[in-house]
Amino acid sequence: MSHPLRSPRLAAVLLLLAAACGILLANSPAADAVFRVQHFALGIPHTPFDLDVGEWIADGLLAVFFFTVAVELQFELTSGQLRSARNALLPAIAAAGGVAAPIVVYLLIAAPAGWGQGWPVPTATDIAFALGVLAVVGRGLPARVRVFLLALAILDDIIGIVFIAVLFAHDVSFGMLLLALVLIVVFGVLSRTLGGRFGRSIVAVMIVVAVAAWAVMLASGVHATIAGVLLGLAVSQRPGMRAAHVLEPWVNGVVLPLFALSAALVAIPSAGTLSPVFWGIALALPVGKLIGIAGTAAIAQKLLRLAPADRIHFADLIAAGTLGGIGFTVSLLLANLAFLADPDIRDQAVLGVLCGSLAALAVAAVVVSWRARAHRRQQA
Structure with a gap:
């Protein structure tokens, strides 16, 4: 029987509950104690590893999540839906529109106030949440809509x-970065020698090499989660998929909820003190994503002159656009990175991500359910 924590709907619920707990704790009488735990130092002073609990979660545990994401990326690019340019073209155009439109919405609201650096925050879509909504209310949607x-x-x-890799690297040590890349190559080579009597020993060496690559990447000045991405892309596909399968319950049940809890530890300001950063993100996620994804994909389908069987109904594109506005995990990370130097604005950016994602989630639940019912009636 499949582990319950492999369920996308349970993963989405846990992520939502963890974020809600974070906000409640940060605005409760226990807030001071919770923040003390989050900022408790667990690292080695005066080194790149001088991290507190919150940073270990964001830089360390989240690297495991990015490893599993990268393994899935590798599979889709080599054996899955994105292995051919024809299959990838329409989603790629829609993804570009789904990134550009939220940036425009955010900049129109926040840039005049001098907070333009937050433009990457509303560009992300949370796969776990999108698949969770589909699992709950999407029964009956055509396969091509799910694939899209x-x-x-x-x-x-x-x-x-x-x-994350390009915009938020700081004081990069190219020597350390080169060493991290060498370790990642060694990890990939080792993954291709698995099997036989030394299999377990090789796995143990691979774990040591992966941890070393993460540590060196952190010391290089590039965000440490990029090590997880590169390790996931470098690993041989079969052992990579096995590792991702083993890690999935831990990612869904521990890593992502802990990150959501830590990232959502923000004090809620009064409505009159909400900054343009909050409004820019809170509107860019549900509105910008919807316009960018649905509008760009609809235009692309006409320009590409797709066959009727390959086209996606505009109403289904709207459903996909509403799901795209659920930012959460990567958006929360981007919010923390973009406003690292200003904790108050960072908190407002995090609130913007949570409010915008919840708005998109509510709209998506209604729209996806409506489209699923329509398709079920059509099939009947």
Whole structure:
């Protein structure tokens, strides 16, 4: 029997509950104690590993999540829905629109106030939540709609990963970065020698090499989660899929809820003190994503002159666009990175991600349920 924590609907519920607990704790009488735990130092002073509990969660545990995401990316790019340019073209165009439109919405609201650096925050889509909504209310949607959404979310993740790697590196040590890349190559080579009597020993060595690659990546100045991404892309596909399968319950039940809890530890300001950063993100996620994904995909289908059997109904594109506005995990990480130097604005960015994602979640539940019912009636 499948482990219950492999269920996308349970994963989405746990993520939502963890974020809600974070907000409640941060605005409760226990807030001071909770923040003390979050900022409790567990690292080695005066080194790159001088991290507190919250940073170990965001830089360490979240690297495991990015490893599993990258394994799925590798599979989709080599054996799955994105292995051919023809299959990937429409989701790629929609993903580009789903990134560009939220950026425009955010900049129109926040840039005039001098907070333009937060533009990457509303560009991400949370795969776990999108699949969770589909699992709950999407029964009956055509397979091509599900494939389109999955490909769109995966391409969206690639863009988010690129933003993290390129925009938020600081004081990069190219020597350390080169050493991290060498270790990642060694990890990939070892994964291709698995099997036989030394299999378990090789796995143990691979774990040591992976931890070393993460540590060196952290010391290089590039965000440590990128090590998880590169390790997931480097690993041989079969052992990589096995590892991701083993890690999935831990990611869904521990890693993502802990990150959501930690990231959502923000004090709620009064409505009159909400900054343009909050409004920019809270509107860019549900509105910008919907316009960008549905509008771009609809135009692309006409320009590409797809056969009727390959086209997706505009109402289904709207459903995909509403799901795309659920940012959560990667958006929360981007919010923390974009406003690292200003904790108050960072908190407002996090609130913007949570409010925008919840708005998109509510709309998506209604729209996806409506489209699923329509397709079930049509099939009947």
